[in-house]
Amino acid sequence: MTEGLLVIKESLPYLLEGAGVTASAVVGAMLLGLIIGVFLAVLQVYGPRSLGRLAGLYVWFFRGVPVLVLLFLFYFGLFSLMGVNLSAFMSVILVLGMTSGAYQSQIYRGAIESLPYGQLKAARALGMSDWKAIKYIILPQALRLSIPGFSNEYSIILKDSALAFVLGTSEIMARTHFVASRTYQHLPLYVTAGILYFILTWLGVKALRRLEDKARIPGYSHHHG
Amino acid sequence: MTLSENRPVLRAENISKVLGGKQILRSVSFELQKGEMKVLIGPSGGGKSTLLQCINFLIPPDEGQIFLDDEEIHIHRKRDLYAYRQKVGMIFQDFNLFDHLNAVENVSIALRKVKKIAKKEALERAMSELERVGVGDKANLYPAQLSGGQKQRVSIARALAMDPEVMLLDEPTSALDPELIGEVLAVIRNLAQDGMTMIMATHQMGFVRSLADQILFMQEGEIIEQGPPSELLTPGSNTRALQFCSKMDELYEEPEV
Numbered sequence: 001m002t003e004g005l006l007v008i009k010e011s012l013p014y015l016l017e018g019a020g021v022t023a024s025a026v027v028g029a030m031l032l033g034l035i036i037g038v039f040l041a042v043l044q045v046y047g048p049r050s051l052g053r054l055a056g057l058y059v060w061f062f063r064g065v066p067v068l069v070l071l072f073l074f075y076f077g078l079f080s081l082m083g084v085n086l087s088a089f090m091s092v093i094l095v096l097g098m099t100s101g102a103y104q105s106q107i108y109r110g111a112i113e114s115l116p117y118g119q120l121k122a123a124r125a126l127g128m129s130d131w132k133a134i135k136y137i138i139l140p141q142a143l144r145l146s147i148p149g150f151s152n153e154y155s156i157i158l159k160d161s162a163l164a165f166v167l168g169t170s171e172i173m174a175r176t177h178f179v180a181s182r183t184y185q186h187l188p189l190y191v192t193a194g195i196l197y198f199i200l201t202w203l204g205v206k207a208l209r210r211l212e213d214k215a216r217i218p219g220y221s222h223h224h225g
Numbered sequence: 226m227t228l229s230e231n232r233p234v235l236r237a238e239n240i241s242k243v244l245g246g247k248q249i250l251r252s253v254s255f256e257l258q259k260g261e262m263k264v265l266i267g268p269s270g271g272g273k274s275t276l277l278q279c280i281n282f283l284i285p286p287d288e289g290q291i292f293l294d295d296e297e298i299h300i301h302r303k304r305d306l307y308a309y310r311q312k313v314g315m316i317f318q319d320f321n322l323f324d325h326l327n328a329v330e331n332v333s334i335a336l337r338k339v340k341k342i343a344k345k346e347a348l349e350r351a352m353s354e355l356e357r358v359g360v361g362d363k364a365n366l367y368p369a370q371l372s373g374g375q376k377q378r379v380s381i382a383r384a385l386a387m388d389p390e391v392m393l394l395d396e397p398t399s400a401l402d403p404e405l406i407g408e409v410l411a412v413i414r415n416l417a418q419d420g421m422t423m424i425m426a427t428h429q430m431g432f433v434r435s436l437a438d439q440i441l442f443m444q445e446g447e448i449i450e451q452g453p454p455s456e457l458l459t460p461g462s463n464t465r466a467l468q469f470c471s472k473m474d475e476l477y478e479e480p481e482v
Binding site for chain 1: 323334
């Protein structure tokens with residue numbers, strides 16, 4: 001037991017650095033997913049039918065294939081086929097981001113469709129193009145409504161990011177595995193890894209909760225009626 | 226009277242619309258002279274709201290033409306359509322204020338993003354419109370913090386800020402509690418007295434009698450009667466408008482405005 005604690009103490013800076021790598025990969029993936037997700041959602045709700053269907057196909061593909069398969073498919077297959085030479089870290093961000101984009105798009109689509117149609121009508125009646133109406137009227141409201149779903153997605157992607165280990169990215173899981181295989185202190189090390197993931201989840205969810213409160217429209221609270 | 230005063234500001238010709246397999250509008254035509262107030266009355270489902278929304282192409286008509294100042298509006302020329310909509314203000318039954326913006330932002334957003342007016346100037350203009358409709362002290366409140374009457378007045382300010390030539394009002398008081406109807410009607414009355422050109426669907430018969438220049442009685446997608454209140458609503462006249470009006474008077478007591 002004391003030996004386990006000693007190993008943790010010695011490897012903690014190394015593992016924390018891995019937590020930094022995990023965090024940046026997840027933040028990158030979430031932001032990429034946000035851009036892709038909003039784009040897909042807008043296409044699905046307002047785009048011409050053909051493009052909406054294409055967006056649907058994208059969602060169907062990325063939700064239908066396991067993340068692990070996607071990581072291998074892109075890192076060892078598609079990226080080299082396309083002649084792009086990406087680091088494992090960048091590949092992880094791209095693959096997780098594209099996957100998350102598929103899931104996030106449905107959060108935003110649901111939020112957009114929950115807004116009263118009158119919001120769009122009023123914007124059009126003032127002479128706004130649909131693009132302006134979406135940008136200034138629809139998305140500011142839909143994105144606010146999407147924060148709880150986004151927070152949920154964050155906690156899922158954070159844990160999916162552990163799969164990046166298989167590509168050799170030096171994130172939490174890979175580093176833990178590396179130390180464990182040298183010191184044989186599996187139990188304390190993986191408990192530590194679990195705690196690191198837990199802390200990252202907690203931090204992110206808490207930050208998003210704060211954002212949600214800050215972005216709340218006055219008068220819309222469900223607490224005070 | 227000069228020739229220009231005789232020319233209609235807005236003209237709708239033979240507007241037809243089928244929605245969900247049902248013929249909602251059957252070749253409806255009307256025109257609005259400058260400064261005129263026309264009201265649409267008639268039973269629910271008669272096509273009043275669809276007609277008003279066809280006028281600014283929120284619902285594109287299947288057939289028919291719309292002219293503003295003798296210029297025909299083509300829905301496919303997007304730039305022209307957006308310019309036209311700025312000149313035709315619309316007031317909705319359920320207000321449709323932008324829920325994420327406070328009152329003054331609701332009024333200024335289109336000034337800034339559509340008319341490209343600088344923020345400071347847009348906010349000043351928005352404030353003066355809010356004051357004009359008597360809600361200047363509510364500028365920083367959000368729609369969820371306003372009463373129905375205040376919301377509708379903000380939505381009128383929002384339309385006025387665009388300097389419209391014509392206003393379309395789609396039952397502006399139908400979603401309001403009875404005690405709040407008066408404050409909204411008072412604002413509309415002021416607009417009419419200031420010479421705003423308007424067409425309004427309403428069930429407020431007292432208002433129709435006192436303020437309408439012309440009544441259009443609509444039923445089953447057609448304007449079946451039209452004329453000034455003095456003609457259509459004179460006691461004893463054998464019109465559908467009068468029958469309808471009497472029935473409405475039995476159903477509702479109206480606030481004095």
